[in-house]
Amino acid sequence: xxxxxxxxxxxxxxxxxxxxxxxxxxxxxxxxxxxxxxxxxxxxxxxxxxxxxxxxxxxxxxxxxxxxxxxxxxxxxxxxxxxxxxxxxxxxxxxxxxxxxxxxxxxxxxxxxxxxxxxxxxxxxxxxxxxxxxxxxxxxxxxxxxxxxxxxxxxxxxxxxxxxxxxxxxxxxxxxxxxxxxxxxxxxxxxxxxxxxxxxxxxxxxxxxxxxxxxxxxxxxxxxxxxxxxxxxxxxxxxxxxxxxxxxxxxxxxxxxxxxxxxxxxxxxxxxxxxxxxxxxxxxxxxxxxxxxxxxxxxxxxxxxxxxxxxxxxxxxxxxxxxxxxxxxxxxxxxxxxxxxxxxxxxxxxxxxxxxxxxxxxxxxx
Amino acid sequence: xxxxxxxxxxxxxxxxxxxxxxxxxxxxxxxxxxxxxxxxxxxxxxxxxxxxxxxxxxxxxxxxxxxxxxxxxxxxxxxxxxxxxxxxxxxxxxxxxxxxxxxxxxxxxxxxxxxxxxxxxxxxxxxxxxxxxxxxxxxxxxxx
Amino acid sequence: xxxxxxxxxxxxxxxxxxxxxxxxxxxxxxxxxxxxxxxxxxxxxxxxxxxxxxxxxxxxxxxxxxxxxxxxxxxxxxxxxxxxxxxxxxxxxxxxxxxxxxxxxxxxxxxxxxxxxxxxxxxxxxxxxxxxxxxxxxxxxxxxxxxxxxxxxxxxxxxxxxxxxxxxxxxxxxxxxxxxxxxxxxxxxxxxxxxxxxxxxxxxxxxxxxxxxxxxxxxxxxxxxxxxxxxxxxxxxxxxxxxxxxxxxxxxxxxxxxxxxxx
Numbered sequence: 164x165x166x167x168x169x170x171x172x173x174x175x176x177x178x179x180x181x182x183x184x185x186x187x188x189x190x191x192x193x194x195x196x197x198x199x200x201x202x203x204x205x206x207x208x209x210x211x212x213x214x215x216x217x218x219x220x221x222x223x224x225x226x227x228x229x230x231x232x233x234x235x236x237x238x239x240x241x242x243x244x245x246x247x248x249x250x251x252x253x254x255x256x257x258x259x260x261x262x263x264x265x266x267x268x269x270x271x272x273x274x275x276x277x278x279x280x281x282x283x284x285x286x287x288x289x290x291x292x293x294x295x296x297x298x299x300x301x302x303x304x305x306x307x308x309x310x311x312x313x314x315x316x317x318x319x320x321x322x323x324x325x326x327x328x329x330x331x332x333x334x335x336x337x338x339x340x341x342x343x344x345x346x347x348x349x350x351x352x353x354x355x356x357x358x359x360x361x362x363x364x365x366x367x368x369x370x371x372x373x374x375x376x377x378x379x380x381x382x383x384x385x386x387x388x389x390x391x392x393x394x395x396x397x398x399x400x401x402x403x404x405x406x407x408x409x410x411x412x413x414x415x416x417x418x419x420x421x422x423x424x425x426x427x428x429x430x431x432x433x434x435x436x437x438x439x440x441x442x443x444x445x446x447x448x449x450x451x452x453x454x455x456x457x458x459x460x461x462x463x464x465x466x467x468x469x470x471x472x473x474x475x476x477x478x479x480x481x482x483x484x485x486x487x488x489x490x491x492x493x494x495x496x497x498x499x500x501x502x503x504x505x506x507x508x509x510x511x512x513x514x515x516x517x518x519x520x521x522x523x524x525x526x527x528x529x
Numbered sequence: 530x531x532x533x534x535x536x537x538x539x540x541x542x543x544x545x546x547x548x549x550x551x552x553x554x555x556x557x558x559x560x561x562x563x564x565x566x567x568x569x570x571x572x573x574x575x576x577x578x579x580x581x582x583x584x585x586x587x588x589x590x591x592x593x594x595x596x597x598x599x600x601x602x603x604x605x606x607x608x609x610x611x612x613x614x615x616x617x618x619x620x621x622x623x624x625x626x627x628x629x630x631x632x633x634x635x636x637x638x639x640x641x642x643x644x645x646x647x648x649x650x651x652x653x654x655x656x657x658x659x660x661x662x663x664x665x666x667x668x669x670x671x672x673x
Numbered sequence: 674x675x676x677x678x679x680x681x682x683x684x685x686x687x688x689x690x691x692x693x694x695x696x697x698x699x700x701x702x703x704x705x706x707x708x709x710x711x712x713x714x715x716x717x718x719x720x721x722x723x724x725x726x727x728x729x730x731x732x733x734x735x736x737x738x739x740x741x742x743x744x745x746x747x748x749x750x751x752x753x754x755x756x757x758x759x760x761x762x763x764x765x766x767x768x769x770x771x772x773x774x775x776x777x778x779x780x781x782x783x784x785x786x787x788x789x790x791x792x793x794x795x796x797x798x799x800x801x802x803x804x805x806x807x808x809x810x811x812x813x814x815x816x817x818x819x820x821x822x823x824x825x826x827x828x829x830x831x832x833x834x835x836x837x838x839x840x841x842x843x844x845x846x847x848x849x850x851x852x853x854x855x856x857x858x859x860x861x862x863x864x865x866x867x868x869x870x871x872x873x874x875x876x877x878x879x880x881x882x883x884x885x886x887x888x889x890x891x892x893x894x895x896x897x898x899x900x901x902x903x904x905x906x907x908x909x910x911x912x913x914x915x916x917x918x919x920x921x922x923x924x925x926x927x928x929x930x931x932x933x934x935x936x
Contacts, residue, residue: 245562405932410929420918424915434850537931537934541928
């Protein structure tokens with residue numbers, strides 16, 4: 164018997180890894196008509212791991228102090244070997260994660276994968292979306308550039324619209340009346356430890372829910388049948404399906420490679436895409452640059468606040484939208500999942516995306 | 530070119546091996562920047578000479594300074610005669626102290642003793658203290 | 674305004690290429706609201722390089738920019754508008770080197786007898802970054818033939834376009850995240866030295882020193898080339914890596930396809 168088999172048998176006798184591997188890899192069957200959208204989960208895991216790795220590497224040289232932060236980032240970009248690569252991967256990677264998250268969410272909405280029994284999966288996913296945006300917001304401040312400083316000022320200002328406690332909330336977020344060293348301290352702690360820990364936990368929950376409930380069948384094709392557990396828990400099976408490993412993991416790997424290629428292409432050929440000129444100047448608390456605006460994924464919120472005459476109303480509208488999204492599985496209860504049979508939903512879906520994209524573009528040019 | 534089409538499993542075998550090779554190349558391509566990013570580089574101070582103002586080294590006394598990234602010491606035993614040595618004890622790396630009254634170095638960790646020239650006088654150190662070339666100028670001493 | 678304060682502001686200009694927006698002083702508040710002759714300077718100044726670098730009315734004219742009552746008080750350093758002959762001293766409080774060379778030049782020697790002063794060529798409120806365009810047939814022939822002016826223009830134009838070219842390249846590199854502070858500083862100081870040189874209006878002097886300037890510019894050009902070579906290498910190797918990733922993705926998908934074919 165080869166030594167490899169001997170080691171494997173030793174571990175298997177004590178931990179039952181053979182059974183685990185089979186249940187989750189080779190004998191874990193996925194629906195036959197599974198499509199490419201289902202690879203986005205694996206893509207997101209890869210991108211998050213990349214963020215984590217590049218983040219740790221950046222931590223070696225970054226200094227979270229108002230007087231030194233910008234300089235430390237300049238050192239990383241110019242003096243540390245391949246520091247530019249690690250930094251750009253981190254910046255472009257964060258934007259690519261938001262894009263992948265949106266695509267992932269859109270496909271779930273379109274295929275109504277949030278339907279019973281996957282409401283908890285949807286809720287944990289929604290929390291993950293918000294955690295990712297919070298990571299983006301806190302990370303943005305750390306380079307302490309003009310863009311960092313003023314975009315954070317604008318973003319935290321928005322909370323001031325909350326009636327009664329608004330100003331107190333802004334002070335709490337910033338650690339003081341204005342963005343300063345105290346803000347950098349708490350944003351750094353959140354970005355580097357607090358939020359990643361939370362993210363890790365919720366990702367664990369999300370993956371557990373996904374695996375526990377089983378993969379949903381895409382609601383397309385002539386032989387689609389609705390499915391839901393009745394009375395007691397049931398894992399959704401696909402007896403005539405394809406094995407996760409090695410079949411679907413090959414597809415996962417392919418899509419991961421394409422996303423990494425896109426990431427690297429932007430890093431090498433258009434690194435300035437997600438770094439406007441204001442991000443290259445050190446923060447000056449006394450001089451606000453013209454046309455300051457948040458990153459593209461917050462433009463819709465920014466512009467919404469601007470168009471509503473009352474800030475409370477603007478904030479309320481956004482809050483209502485997010486709450487609606489979070490509670491969608493409890494509001495849209497019909498068992499029909501095929502998009503062709505959900506004209507109202509699909510119309511709202513398309514209109515919603517168009518409106519948000521439109522408002523974002525408006526926000527960019529205003 | 531074969532007449533019959535290649536079976537999927539044969540094709541897959543071939544493709545997997547190419548993908549595997551590509552994976553190794555890409556892993557190396559990813560590992561190289563990370564290695565260079567992490568590996569310590571030659572500091573700016575290494576290989577350079579250090580200048581110490583003459584008046585900082587008292588007669589019969591010692592002046593400690595940094596030389597090529599580690600502590601070093603320059604002594605003035607007799608007027609105008611200067612001696613430069615490493616201050617890192619050759620036993621386990623503690624920094625030696627100069628004892629003006631005895632005219633020798635004492636390592637506080639395990640009692641190793643060195644002469645003003647760096648020779649081991651007693652205790653556990655296995656080797657003498659390395660000395661550095663010194664050139665004396667009008668009002669400064671250049672070591673290295 | 675004291676010499677120390679003006680010197681400090683000169684240092685600020687040299688050390689802070691970042692855009693500073695001047696807050697509205699009482700000068701701007703009052704004169705900005707007026708029409709005609711008294712309001713004109715504010716409009717002109719807004720388009721100037723002084724405004725773009727945070728140099729405001731009181732920095733040249735003195736007075737207290739925060740207090741309406743003392744804004745034009747000589748006790749607070751208010752100088753008013755300088756007479757023709759006092760203009761070089763007025764501008765020379767910050768532009769010290771230029772004033773020195775100018776006063777020794779043919780132009781400076783003619784001050785008071787119909788010769789030009791700073792404002793003659795540069796304007797007073799709408800002062801823009803100096804360039805060889807200031808030497809042109811229309812402006813120089815106000816006093817003499819264009820021949821000499823044309824000669825000195827051709828002597829400075831080559832070096833000046835080298836400087837502009839390098840500045841453009843540095844701006845482009847800065848946009849890509851390269852730390853150009855040191856090189857920008859070198860070019861800024863070279864540019865000022867070179868523009869100061871012109872004010873002696875001695876063609877031979879300019880020609881003699883051009884070689885030295887171009888050598889120093891050549892060194893900077895060398896540094897920029899090294900950086901650009903590095904960037905080109907990144908693009909090449911990065912491009913290969915991207916291509917390999919795309920290829921890898923395609924291989925993985927082909928493997929997936931081979932599985933699906935077997936079903």
